[in-house]
Amino acid sequence: MNASNPHRTRGATAYIITFLLATIAIALIAALLLNIFERKSEAKNPYIRLVEVDEDSTDPEQWGINWPKQYESYLLTAETTRTRFGGHGGSEALPEEKIDRDPWLKRMFKGYAFSIDYRDRRGHAYMLEDQEQTERLSKPQSGSCLHCHASIMPVYRELGDGDAMAGFEATHKMSYQELNKIVHDMGHGHPVSCVDCHDSATMKLRVTRPGFILGIQALAESDAPLPQMPSIERWRKGSRDQAYDPNRLASRTEMRSFACAQCHVEYYCSSAMPLEFPWSKGLRVEDQEAHWNATTFEDGKRFYDYIHTESGAEILKAQHPEFELWSQGIHSRAGVACADCHMPYQRDGATKVSDHWVRSPLLNVNRACQTCHHVEEKEILARVDAIQDRNFKLLQRGGTALMALLDAIADAKEAGATQAELKEALEFQRKAQWRLDFIAAENSMGFHAPQEAARILGEAADYARQGQVAALKAMATAKESASSTPQR
Numbered sequence: 001m002n003a004s005n006p007h008r009t010r011g012a013t014a015y016i017i018t019f020l021l022a023t024i025a026i027a028l029i030a031a032l033l034l035n036i037f038e039r040k041s042e043a044k045n046p047y048i049r050l051v052e053v054d055e056d057s058t059d060p061e062q063w064g065i066n067w068p069k070q071y072e073s074y075l076l077t078a079e080t081t082r083t084r085f086g087g088h089g090g091s092e093a094l095p096e097e098k099i100d101r102d103p104w105l106k107r108m109f110k111g112y113a114f115s116i117d118y119r120d121r122r123g124h125a126y127m128l129e130d131q132e133q134t135e136r137l138s139k140p141q142s143g144s145c146l147h148c149h150a151s152i153m154p155v156y157r158e159l160g161d162g163d164a165m166a167g168f169e170a171t172h173k174m175s176y177q178e179l180n181k182i183v184h185d186m187g188h189g190h191p192v193s194c195v196d197c198h199d200s201a202t203m204k205l206r207v208t209r210p211g212f213i214l215g216i217q218a219l220a221e222s223d224a225p226l227p228q229m230p231s232i233e234r235w236r237k238g239s240r241d242q243a244y245d246p247n248r249l250a251s252r253t254e255m256r257s258f259a260c261a262q263c264h265v266e267y268y269c270s271s272a273m274p275l276e277f278p279w280s281k282g283l284r285v286e287d288q289e290a291h292w293n294a295t296t297f298e299d300g301k302r303f304y305d306y307i308h309t310e311s312g313a314e315i316l317k318a319q320h321p322e323f324e325l326w327s328q329g330i331h332s333r334a335g336v337a338c339a340d341c342h343m344p345y346q347r348d349g350a351t352k353v354s355d356h357w358v359r360s361p362l363l364n365v366n367r368a369c370q371t372c373h374h375v376e377e378k379e380i381l382a383r384v385d386a387i388q389d390r391n392f393k394l395l396q397r398g399g400t401a402l403m404a405l406l407d408a409i410a411d412a413k414e415a416g417a418t419q420a421e422l423k424e425a426l427e428f429q430r431k432a433q434w435r436l437d438f439i440a441a442e443n444s445m446g447f448h449a450p451q452e453a454a455r456i457l458g459e460a461a462d463y464a465r466q467g468q469v470a471a472l473k474a475m476a477t478a479k480e481s482a483s484s485t486p487q488r
Ligand code: HEC
Pocket: 083, 084, 085, 086, 087, 121, 257, 260, 261, 264, 322, 323, 324, 326, 331, 332, 336, 337, 338, 339, 340, 341, 342, 359, 360, 361, 362, 384, 443, 444, 445, 447, 448
């Protein structure tokens, strides 16, 4: 061999260069593969647990050690936020009074604790505190109130000797203060916490609240069409020997709304009966009305939330029916869940993190809406504002119509009309108020289902005016009989 052979030297140099290049290429590929592998396993198993959490771990701080990203965003629910209709204004301990904006609300609620104090909602961090401070508690309230305002499941299990459902059924008879003390004494005085939406062993999304579980079972057993909840439609076609179980049967998309439907729904809560979600006939406003109309108290009387102190009508009070209104809109029909808009994903390396800062999506249009709507942010906001503005104006008209009905009833009474003679007008008041309140108490100002909201408000105004006509007739009759009775 002759090392000085120029051909050979060149050949060797070429060989070495090729070798080096190949080595570098292999190293690069290996690094890339390793990186992909790491990212994949990170995506597959992002949960390296530093501390154990179990079903009794209601303190979110504990969970935050394992899942710092979700915890950090969860803590932001304590921030003050504001949009035209959402969030709240003011920096007091409690948010601004809703009543100042819609003065007719106060007259509509005469006879109900709400006419004492009705405030705008705030972030999740405040749910227990705001409830403990409301002036509505100056009237006795039931322990059922805590179902949606505290991380209460361990308390239900304790009270029911391990059976949460039994514990839940014991709480409506307890006073708010009594149950609130137990919640704090047991160390569970936290607002909605990780364990309320996640299985502590698997982190899978789940529902825990007895009110929701019983309500959704009754809904499944009804014959209301539910194209937006396919797992219920599938269950209905099966043998039905076991009640519908959302935790076993619902799809992930459905669970991304069910988790919120544990609380953001219409309900009845008092010491008279266990907390109830009125879904046995469906989710529409008239289905829920039919449910309440078919409900009776222990004494056999027809159900009502309060007697209107001015007119004497038996009134149904609506509470935040976000889940129900959403269920009637185009987004639910298209499989868009609460979490898609209110907890959108944020990218973090290879993992997607759900934003646990649950708030108005209008503060986060980029991630909440533009993933699906490829339209400028300004245009999206303008579309929402158009919907909300129309809804707000229709709501005010409904309020005006209801006030006219109440005025007519007052005039009729003044002229001597009896409760019996006013029966028709009072029934119209019940129907009109139920619809008006349904949309006033719903928190999206019509956005969750714009056409459905407009239909409901149209009916509300119509019933109020029909009631006004009935009251005017009752007044005419009363005046007539007064003038035909001989004076003594
Ligand atoms: C397509 C997106 C979308 C979906 C899906 C959706 N929402 Fe909303 N939600 C909105 C918008 C937009 C508003 C109006 C926010 C505002 O006025 O600032 C809103 C308002 C709210 C509010 C009041 C927020 C505030 O800041 O005052 C609550 C509570 C709420 N939604 C709960 C729910 C629940 C529960 C579900 C599921 C049953 C749901 N939303 C589904 C878009 C959505």
